[in-house]
Amino acid sequence: MSDTVNRVVLAYSGGLDTSVILKWLQQTYNCEVVTFTADLGQGEELEPARRKAEMAGVRPEHIFIDDLKEEFVRDYVFPMMRANALYEGLYLLGTSIARPLIAKRQIEIAQMVGADAVSHGATGKGNDQVRFELGYYALNPDIKVIAPWREWDLTSRTRLIEFAEAHQIPVSKDKRGEAPFSTDANLLHTSSEGKVLEDPWEEVPEYVFSRTVSPEEAPDTPEIITIDFERGDAVAVNGQGLSPASLLAKLNDYGHRHGIGRLDLVENRFVGMKSRGMYETPGGTILHLAHRAIEQLTLDRGAAHLKDELAPRYAELVYNGFWFSPEREMLQAAIDHSQAKVSGTVRLKLYKGSPHVIGRRSPNSLYSEKVVTFEDDQGAYDQRDAAGFIKLNALRLRLLGRRDR
């Protein structure tokens, strides 16, 4: 593979790092840079990114700023929510799930503008480089990938800023000192890691949080909401039908207000080290719990338990960047097959940091009061069947017991 690059599509936030990368790519590869800025609901103005790209000499028709919020939630967040995926039992995968979409769009733009390379601003120690690049390669096996953080010699903050200043890249005041932590944000979550968080014994300082009030600051009165599901996906909040992105935004509002979805985690990165992160997933935390609740009523036990056994693997695949892999797609096919009847309504109480399911109902409920009741069930269930059921389940244990005990 030659090192010559003609045109590169850069995942560009408009921030200091990717602005430096933009310039560095132009200089180092003497190539044309195409910028792509995704609106994934990170809550930032994107027009400044356009101006900065223009100032850096990017051709206007090569500045892509795309609102991908609906696609993000509909085609990435929701399928993952159907899986009840939690990485290492706790993490809702907010960063992981955004990367494949960015990668996919970069490859599409590369195709459109005839670029032969793509680039991103993820560092060489993290998972995001893997997620971006596995996405790139899966979707275009012959694309050239440039990962400046693994190539350049701007290995300290000071040198990065020197480079920026030498190239008229504006450096805001708060970037000059040492950033106390770094963040990633999208409609699903905000993550924070590094520096002030690096001692896992120390409590995360309150100023790190941006998407939720602290539970202590949350209202003293619980709030009750309902979420409607259809075929495994949330479609309405409090009876009001909403598009996927609007729905998640609405749940984010609720989660923010009640301090819901903070997670302090030490996790295992795919690249082999442990890191400590703070995640805020306000709406996603509510959604995850509500999805489980509606499944409780509408999923058969066999389907539910199979899903529970597949979920850790699914989560690992998403975390490691294998979204566009046959095995993730196979698991998704199994999971989606199970969701045909996962419809109904869940009631939740939001209070001081946590959502609590307090009710669920469904036209497809498999719960039968008639069968389960302690009262006379009029023959719906014959208790004597249990004797044979137990006897045959016990048979192998008895044969074993006769041999061993």
Place this chain on the structure above:
Amino acid sequence: MSDTVNRVVLAYSGGLDTSVILKWLQQTYNCEVVTFTADLGQGEELEPARRKAEMAGVRPEHIFIDDLKEEFVRDYVFPMMRANALYEGLYLLGTSIARPLIAKRQIEIAQMVGADAVSHGATGKGNDQVRFELGYYALNPDIKVIAPWREWDLTSRTRLIEFAEAHQIPVSKDKRGEAPFSTDANLLHTSSEGKVLEDPWEEVPEYVFSRTVSPEEAPDTPEIITIDFERGDAVAVNGQGLSPASLLAKLNDYGHRHGIGRLDLVENRFVGMKSRGMYETPGGTILHLAHRAIEQLTLDRGAAHLKDELAPRYAELVYNGFWFSPEREMLQAAIDHSQAKVSGTVRLKLYKGSPHVIGRRSPNSLYSEKVVTFEDDQGAYDQRDAAGFIKLNALRLRLLGRRDR
């Protein structure tokens, strides 16, 4: 198997149901009844059980009242906690885990007193009959099992009470009407189900709860505690070393005060139906979360992910009553193997219904600030390695992409 029974060991709580069973066994089988009452931390006086048994004609030396609290927590709750077991993603298995111990002790007593049968008061619709009886059969394949609820004709509350009155069994006032719900309790949890809980859309009334204050009633100020672990088991709270049962009791106090560990669940029973239960697991909820936190620091990724994949199966086995099965023991062997270095301290904040991990440290930590830092790591990690790592992970996806896309 003949229907003749000479002596039967009954799991006897002293309550109305098992008192009726005691009498019914004497009458129906014309046999001697041995009562066994376990103190598993259910928080009830057990001496009344002795008096009632005596009144029913049980020979004093055949009345067994055993304090099993330490054995319960040490040999049942703690091994399960090492597995991070959650049934259907949420339930900490408080009822399930007590049954095998009761069964084991009944079989031991049967051996001691030369009984040829055992009996229990679990109904024919629930999981507990399965758990008891699989335990019995595994430990004594030739024992005779009597499950009165599947045999007798006392199929309504009214008839049960008539029987009681006809046999001078005291019926307390509150048993006369319809019980609004039924409960099971031990040191790990209290469960409630039936009647007033049978509509899964209706919120559980506050009067159902007995082990926790409501989050709304919990203190307005968070409380911070620490838990020390050694080899996967909790050994101290706030630096104070405690026996297993004392430790769980201490955490129950904290959980009670802060409204921690309530769970409203619709679950899939092993016998094939869905039921709705309310669980309160105050200390166990704190313990579960803390165990995960100390594992985050001390477990290798390979071990952690394998555990996560095995946990749903383990939980299913415990729930279904297969504690004394080779496959549960095999999983336990794998899990226990992983816990040798799971030692250290976890800090938690308890507040308004939820525990929050805010710090963890360990002499066996695998977390390395030196490796993970965004700052200069002085060669601890070579970022260029990531390029090859990604390339080879991507290779199969690229070959696939060349073929398919």
Place this chain on the structure above:
Amino acid sequence: MSDTVNRVVLAYSGGLDTSVILKWLQQTYNCEVVTFTADLGQGEELEPARRKAEMAGVRPEHIFIDDLKEEFVRDYVFPMMRANALYEGLYLLGTSIARPLIAKRQIEIAQMVGADAVSHGATGKGNDQVRFELGYYALNPDIKVIAPWREWDLTSRTRLIEFAEAHQIPVSKDKRGEAPFSTDANLLHTSSEGKVLEDPWEEVPEYVFSRTVSPEEAPDTPEIITIDFERGDAVAVNGQGLSPASLLAKLNDYGHRHGIGRLDLVENRFVGMKSRGMYETPGGTILHLAHRAIEQLTLDRGAAHLKDELAPRYAELVYNGFWFSPEREMLQAAIDHSQAKVSGTVRLKLYKGSPHVIGRRSPNSLYSEKVVTFEDDQGAYDQRDAAGFIKLNALRLRLLGRRDR
């Protein structure tokens, strides 16, 4: 559920046992019996079944004799072959896979003729009763099921024959003595169990085999065949396109001639006991191996390994009778998703009891001589990437080693 039955659809082979059942049903339930005889390729004349049913008084329009061979192979055997399912590592599930189809057709006929019950001739110790009845209940939850072997008092061979003679049911001479073993057959396999096979230390006598010559009797010269696959299913043998059932029949011919597919197995039944069976699966054994071979070339590693991990579960579900269950369907969805490119040709050598794969090719091959070659690969693979790949895979082990060794 009342015991009154008006019309029952019986799975009827025309043999002694189901002929007795036919009469017994008429007598015991005083009901109309509808017979259903499936041609699944068991290689028996089915018209005698019609005559016998007529003689027993079954109305001609209530005698169903259906050729289900194509449906059997296309919708049951082939999907299972896509899964590479082997029960307990060895058994190709020939009996298990036929039961759901018979159950499905019985329920369809019951619907057509307005029957309120179904019946089968499987005994109370085996798996087939479970497979039939789970199929019935899944497809018609309210059907009444009659399992004569669990109900009647014809508990010995002698009494069965007395009943037959008393009711003018013809008893062939070879049925009068003790049958040396019992069999089940269909296009996929013949199974034999019981009596002469009951000592698992004794070699199965040669006269038990009916579908294969013994390897010693097979030709001294190997025979080479090819099988073409499309999307995971075999479609041609030696280049000749064949329907599913014809193809399996053709492979059975080859397997028969070369003594392929005999299996002497001690297996674990779902009802809790071990049994010893002899299976002959001539064509299926060839097909299973060939399918693996074409997958080797066309399946990505991620898909292949996920399939390998799911296969034991899939096999267990089929064996236990859960064909019509959500979890089997979920696994099938995952498996089928993986088969889109599983097309190509496999060459096999058949010789003295075993098939040997000797070549495979595919237009969708993922095997790349260019990448794998020991010779100069002209940059298709950069060996230096392996260094980084290993380094990052080793990182967690090194951190572990520093702590522990």
Place this chain on the structure above:
Amino acid sequence: MSDTVNRVVLAYSGGLDTSVILKWLQQTYNCEVVTFTADLGQGEELEPARRKAEMAGVRPEHIFIDDLKEEFVRDYVFPMMRANALYEGLYLLGTSIARPLIAKRQIEIAQMVGADAVSHGATGKGNDQVRFELGYYALNPDIKVIAPWREWDLTSRTRLIEFAEAHQIPVSKDKRGEAPFSTDANLLHTSSEGKVLEDPWEEVPEYVFSRTVSPEEAPDTPEIITIDFERGDAVAVNGQGLSPASLLAKLNDYGHRHGIGRLDLVENRFVGMKSRGMYETPGGTILHLAHRAIEQLTLDRGAAHLKDELAPRYAELVYNGFWFSPEREMLQAAIDHSQAKVSGTVRLKLYKGSPHVIGRRSPNSLYSEKVVTFEDDQGAYDQRDAAGFIKLNALRLRLLGRRDR
């Protein structure tokens, strides 16, 4: 990590490649080379390796030639056999399982002689580099690893031979042309790959095989043998007690004579590509089948099925080089726990390329003729229990059917 190396332990076969590496290490790193040659039963004279090492200037006390055959079979092959591990359903992992032992011994020698580096002759495209190096790093996280094939510029056979000749390294005649294939051998197996095998459609030529006669050349009369097992491990053949390595050698003799254990496989390498290999595992193939047979009799279903589900993962870990990983050890703990009663005798018939199990017996048998018999079992099993068993297993499917069908 500095590039300075003082003393390096080389895995040295005495062949051309590692002889070139020996010299290249001395020259390139200006360091002292320690050679380690393992006798793993590859069937080669090892003393020539000593002479060659001496000629290359290695100090006599730095030439290690160790007979590791017993350790290899006892601590690596047998534990893997207990797992019934098959990579991708077919491969008995003969190469994979030897690498960790070589790595372990190299690290031990490095410790003894005070070496700071280790080196091996595996190429940059294969799995063996990964297996060696993961072993090295797991056992000594700070060891320096030199993989000449990834570093040097001897990228073609011609240049390698030129280097050899320039340094007085003897080059045998048959190495001068292009090797038609490359091999690896140990007591468990011989593998062949490359060149003449690179077209997976072409049959492997007979001259590639070295460990087995062709099935066609095998005796026309079957041979019957027995293997005794104790606690999961083979301990005797035909009643004769043998050490692990002697036993495997004995089975290799049988397998060789009967043409057993040839496998033509296209497999997925850990480094991301597919390769085609030919494996001969004569004794291992017999052993694998025999172990399954003795487990059939002595393992409970729950244990057996759990093992079957874990086996693909275990095999993948061994194949990928993660022998010294917590997760492989966890799986081993589970597997070993299951083997306590896996004792008894298996009878096999060896004939024309395949072993066939024809009988098995055990003092720990769980098979019960009394329970399984078609004849009167005198109450060992109550067929009516099956009704309840099926009813409760069907309950969820019926509730589902009522909702959906």
